[in-house]
Amino acid sequence: MQVKDIDRTRSAELYEKAKTYFPGGVNSPVRAFKSVYGTPLFIEKGDGSHIWDADGNEFIDFCCSWGPLILGHNHPAVREKVIEVMQKGMSFGAPTALESELAELILSNNRFIEKIRFVSSGTEAVMSAIRLARGYTKRDKVLKFEGCYHGHSDSLLVKAGSGLVTFGETSSAGVPKAFADETVVVSLNDKKALQEAFEEFKGQIAAVIIEPVPANNGLLLQSKEYLQYLRDICTQNSTMLIFDEVISGFRVGFEGAAGYYGIEPDIITYGKIIGGGLPVGAYGASADVMSHISPEGSVYQAGTLSGNPVAMAAGIAQLSELLKPGFYEDMQAKTQSFVNDIQNFVAERNYQFKVFTIGSVFWFAFTDQESVSRAEDIDPASMAKFKLMHHELINRGIYLGPSGYEVGFISAAHTKADLEKTKTAIFDSIDIVFKSSV
Numbered sequence: 001m002q003v004k005d006i007d008r009t010r011s012a013e014l015y016e017k018a019k020t021y022f023p024g025g026v027n028s029p030v031r032a033f034k035s036v037y038g039t040p041l042f043i044e045k046g047d048g049s050h051i052w053d054a055d056g057n058e059f060i061d062f063c064c065s066w067g068p069l070i071l072g073h074n075h076p077a078v079r080e081k082v083i084e085v086m087q088k089g090m091s092f093g094a095p096t097a098l099e100s101e102l103a104e105l106i107l108s109n110n111r112f113i114e115k116i117r118f119v120s121s122g123t124e125a126v127m128s129a130i131r132l133a134r135g136y137t138k139r140d141k142v143l144k145f146e147g148c149y150h151g152h153s154d155s156l157l158v159k160a161g162s163g164l165v166t167f168g169e170t171s172s173a174g175v176p177k178a179f180a181d182e183t184v185v186v187s188l189n190d191k192k193a194l195q196e197a198f199e200e201f202k203g204q205i206a207a208v209i210i211e212p213v214p215a216n217n218g219l220l221l222q223s224k225e226y227l228q229y230l231r232d233i234c235t236q237n238s239t240m241l242i243f244d245e246v247i248s249g250f251r252v253g254f255e256g257a258a259g260y261y262g263i264e265p266d267i268i269t270y271g272k273i274i275g276g277g278l279p280v281g282a283y284g285a286s287a288d289v290m291s292h293i294s295p296e297g298s299v300y301q302a303g304t305l306s307g308n309p310v311a312m313a314a315g316i317a318q319l320s321e322l323l324k325p326g327f328y329e330d331m332q333a334k335t336q337s338f339v340n341d342i343q344n345f346v347a348e349r350n351y352q353f354k355v356f357t358i359g360s361v362f363w364f365a366f367t368d369q370e371s372v373s374r375a376e377d378i379d380p381a382s383m384a385k386f387k388l389m390h391h392e393l394i395n396r397g398i399y400l401g402p403s404g405y406e407v408g409f410i411s412a413a414h415t416k417a418d419l420e421k422t423k424t425a426i427f428d429s430i431d432i433v434f435k436s437s438v
């Protein structure tokens with residue numbers, strides 16, 4: 001069934017104005033809708049699983065602020081706790097009991113870290129974890145994987161050069177080549193490339209950093225066996241293994257991917273969900289490793305707004321909900337049933353389309369491959385199909401992240417009715433995509 005385009009008049013006006021203030025009209029690039037059709041939607045409010053834009057259009061939201069909103073928008077427990085704490089002042093730059101309260105909630109329910117440090121974003125968490133690994137091992141090189149995103153710090157804005165094992169090449173102007181030279185980049189799910197990297201840079205690699213659930217370039221699920229191999233090769237080489245769990249932390253389970261796969265990294269980074277929608281990041285490790293952080297140790301790291309009381313309050317309220325019995329089981333069951341219904345629909349029609357999923361994360365891929373575990377396995381040409389699908393979904397009141405490389409998130413607020421409506425919209429949109437010539 002064809003539907004007409006939604007009205008974006010007010011969003012378009014707001015976008016024109018924003019362009020006079022911000023580069024590209026936004027404060028984070030992907031928001032500019034460069035990979036999909038139309039003006040970026042300016043959001044006015046959110047409640048539960050729904051958001052409303054400046055033109056009054058209503059959407060079921062599967063972006064969920066890029067993952068943090070696992071309880072949906074404006075959850076009463078989070079809102080009320082934030083308001084309560086905010087009434088006593090918003091920042092002190094001195095310790096508060098709230099920091100320990102959030103830390104206790106996390107540490108007493110996580111077997112993989114003994115101490116934690118709060119920062120204000122995922123980027124900052126990862127940047128600090130890398131410094132800690134370098135300070136601890138007294139080595140400089142870091143190994144990362146093509147297709148994993150770890151925020152925008154210099155050492156990690158690096159992509160693979162040519163060849164199997166390579167020094168990285170910078171993926172942003174302004175990153176000195178000398179930084180890229182300290183970053184080695186290999187393909188995901190490739191043991192041979194890893195072995196060669198460890199041979200070539202013997203005794204030099206401080207840390208291997210991976211998204212154990214790579215979810216920033218499609219959903220490139222790795223096998224437990226591969227992750228265990230990674231653990232072992234790091235141990236053999238006295239290299240620290242960093243799990244960047246900014247997305248997977250508190251998402252695939254309260255203990256994140258470390259708990260999901262039963263693999264113990266040396267350092268874990270968190271962000272997104274941990275702050276209940278406010279800016280919080282964190283990194284954690286054993287008490288011994290964390291003792292290297294200042295003021296106890298010699299690795300410097302600080303933050304004016306770190307452990308901000310209002311942000312801590314949001315984190316406490318959100319994580320408390322996640323600890324309720326059955327939370328993750330319900331999320332998983334709901335997501336699995338949603339995904340299965342879509343898989344069945346496309347299988348009946350023989351469409352080249354797959355939904356990859358873990359926990360309450362899903363990724364729509366226009367492919368017929370059984371698994372997609374490396375960045376190179378994604379066909380960039382397939383993104384034209386996503387672009388059309390995105391447009392059709394927006395017009396049917398379904399909001400996905402504005403790029404085919406982005407995953408979708410289901411929140412606790414998504415109801416059965418939401419998911420039924422979404423499936424109908426998806427079926428109609430996929431039919432249109434496969435009838436078109438894109």
Ligand SMILES: *Cc1c(COP(=O)(O)O)cnc(C)c1O
Binds near residue numbers: 121122126149151246
């Ligand atoms: C989002 C993300 C980051 C960066 O977090 P910001 O809060 O955007 O700085 C780092 N690593 C991963 C895995 C992420 O998904």
